[in-house]
Amino acid sequence: MAILVNESTRVVVQGITGREGRARAKLMRDYGTKVVAGCTPGRGGETVDGVPVYDTVLEAVEAHGGLDASVIFVPAPLVKDAALESIAAGIPLTVLVGDRVPVWDVLEIARAAERAGVSFLGPNTLGVLSVGKGVLGMIGGRAESARAWFKPGHVGVVSRSGGMTSSTGYYLSRAGVGLSTLVHVGGDGIVGLPLPGVVRLFQEDTETSCIAMFGEIGGSQEEQVAEMMVNGKVTKPVVAFIGGRAATSGVRFSHAGAIVEGGRGTHEGKVAALREAGATVVDAFDALPAAVAGVLEG
C-alpha cells in the first residue's frame, strides 16, 4: 500500500530534457520509480537516458497505456500550462515541484483539477517518497541517501517544509521508527493536497498506523486536521510539531504560506486546536521521535 506512489506507479516527467528534469528523473529511477515517459513540447522522438520523450502528455499516455502520475520540472512561469496539460490528459496525480508559481495560476490549476476529478501535489514541493517503493520529486537528493536515511515501517510523515520532511523522516528512522510514506505538501499558501488531504489518505492506508506532522504558522491546514480528528474522520494517532513560534506577525518567512495575518494562523492557535482534538503536540522538534515511539507502543 503506502500512499500516492508505490512500486507499480507509472510516471511521466514533464520537462525531462531540462537540466533539473534530467537529473531528477535519474534520481527517481535510481530509487526504483517506474519513469516510463518524458514530455517536452517540440522534443518528441528524443530519448533521455533511455526514456522516450513525447511532444504532448496525451501522446505519452496513448503510447504507454494509463499513466499514474506526472512530475513537472519546468520554470515557474510555465508550470500552469504544463499542469493544465497533465490534468487534461487525465493523469490522476500531478506533482508541481517548481517554486514561485504565481498563486492565481495555482487557482486555475485547482479549478481544472477539481473539474477533472484529479489531484495535484504542490507547488513548491520536494514531492513524495514511499520507503523502498518509489519517489516522485526529489526527496533525499540522491537515491543512496534516501535509502540510508528512510527505513520502512508504519508511520506516515507529512510536512509543510521540504527540508523538515527529510529531517522528520531521518530522525524517526534513526530512532528505530520506520516509515510508510513521506509527503511534502509544498511551502505555498494554496496547494493541491494540503495537510488535511494527505492525513485523509494516511487514514485510509492500511500500511500506516500513526501520522507524524510538521506544521507551520500561517493558513488553516493544521486547524483543519484538528477538525477532522474532532469529527471522527481521523482516528489514527497524530503527533505534531508546529514551527515558527518566534515569528513576528505580518512578516513572511520565505514560505509563501508562513505568515500570521489578522490573528489567524498563529502558533498558539494551531497547538491548542490540535491538542484539544487529541493530537500529541511536542514543544521541541527533537522530542518528536520519542513521542511517536511512545504512541506506537502505547
Place this chain on the structure above:
Amino acid sequence: MARLAEFQGKQVLAAAGIAVPRGEVARTPAEAASAAGRLGGSVVVKAQAWTTGRAGKGLIRFVESVEDAEQAAAAILATQVGDFPVTEVLVEQRVAVKAERYAGIILDDRRRCPVLLISARGGTGIEETAREHPDAVAELPLDVVEGLAQHAARELWRRVAVHGEEQRKLADACVRLAGVARQVEARAAEINPLVFTDDGRVVALDCRITVDDAAVFRHPELGIEVARELGHPPTPLERIAWDVEKDDYRGTFYFLQMRDGFSRGQKVVAFHGAGGGGSMMGMDALARHGFVVANFCDTSGNPPASKVYRAARILLSQPGVDGYFGTGSGVASQEQFHSARGLVKAFLEEPLAVPAVVRLGGNGEEKAIEILTGFTKGLGVPVECYGKDTPVDTCAQHLSELIARSSATAARLPQREPRAAVKPYTFATPTGEITYDHAVCARCESKACVSACVPQILQLSEDGMPVLKVTLEEAQRGRCTECLACEVDCRALGAGGGHVRLPVPGLDDYRRTRGLE
C-alpha cells in the same frame, strides 16, 4: 513592495474606475503644506506605513488649514514604526461620509478560490466585525476564471441589508475590485472603509493591496522595487539583497532586515537559514537561548555557492552583530559543500570578526564540515560546523558559549584584497569573473582547482596552467556553476592563484555609510 502603499493602491483602484479622494503624496512638511493648499486646506494627513490602527497612533490627522497640515506632516514624518522611519504621507481631501462599509477580495486556502468578503460595518477590522456582528458580514466564493457578476454582488449586499442606489453602486465597486485583484494578481485587495457619501457617491477611503510576490515579474507597471512582504518599506540592505536575487533563478535567496541600530553585546546575531521550515526552527532555537536575530535569511532550493557567498556578505554588513548562526532542516537534499564554500569565501574576505556556528546537515555534509572548519582556521575567531546528527539547540548553545568566551572588543582585521595578477587568465561566469594568476599557478603543486571544480570544466594546459576546457561562452552561459572551488580550495590547498570576483551592486557604498570599510 509586494504590499502596495495606500497611495499606490488608490492609483490602481482609480484606474479601474473606483472613486478615491483627491490627494497627493508628500515627503516633507513643506510638500505637505503646498499639497494641502491645492486641496483646499481642510485635509487629512496619513502616514504611508504598514501598521494597523494608524489613527490611534497619531499617524492619521485631520486638519483645517495649510499650517496645521504642515505641522501634522512634520509630526508624522518624525515618527518611527518599529525600527523604521515614516518617509511619506498622503495628503487627501476630506469626504462627508454617510455610511462606512468594507469590501475585500481574499484568496481562500481551503476552497482554493478568490472570495468576496463584504461588511455593512466598515472602519474596524473585518475579523472583529465578523465576531461581534456576524449578520453584518457576508462572503461569496468566486470562480477564478468567470469572476464576479453584478447581480451576485448586489444580492450579497442585500444580505447585509444594504439597499437601493447605495447597493447598486457598492456592487459595481465590488465587481471592479474583483477585476483589480485578478489584474494585479493580488493575494488580498481590501477597501476599508468603502464609504457612501452625503452626495451619493461610493468612495474608497483606504485600501490594502498585497500583490503575490511570485507574480511581480509580470507587473512592471506597478513599479514594485522589492517583491517581498516585509512589514516595512524596504531598507537599503533589503534593496541590495533583492538586486542579487531578482534575476538569478538558481535557488532562492530571501532576506529580511529585522533590526537596525544595535551594537555588540546585545545578543543580536546574523541569521542564515536554509529552507523555510528549517529556518523557522533555527530562529526558534536562537530565541530559546536568549538571542535576537538581526535579520531573516534563507538560501535554499539548491543555490550556487556564489549566491550563498553574496548572502553572507550582506549579513555581515550589519554592524554590531555578536555572532553568525546558520542552519537548515538538518537533513538537506542539496549538496551542502556549495554552501560551505560560499561561506568560506565571505568569511575570509570580510574577514569574520565574531564567532560562527553553522549546521550544514544533509548530502555531502562531511565534505562541507571539512571545508568550512578547515579552510577558516586562520581567522582568529571560532567557526564551528555540524551535520545532521547535532540538534539545532546544541548549535545555538555552542554559539552562546563561544560569544561569552570571545572578547567583545576584538579588533577587526584589515580586509584582504587580492593582489593584481601578473599573468592573468580571465573568464566570465554567469554573474561574475574568474581570474587565475598563472604566475602564481606556476608555483602551485596541488593544482587543487582542476580536481575540485564541481562541473569539471578546467584542465591543465601544456605548460601546466589551469585553463578552461569549454569555450568562454559556454562557461558564461552556465557551464561554470560558480561552485567557487577554484578560489576556496586553491587558497587552502594550492598557491592561491585563483580569484572569483562576484560583485554585489551597492554593497560597498552601503558599507562605507555604516563605517565598515
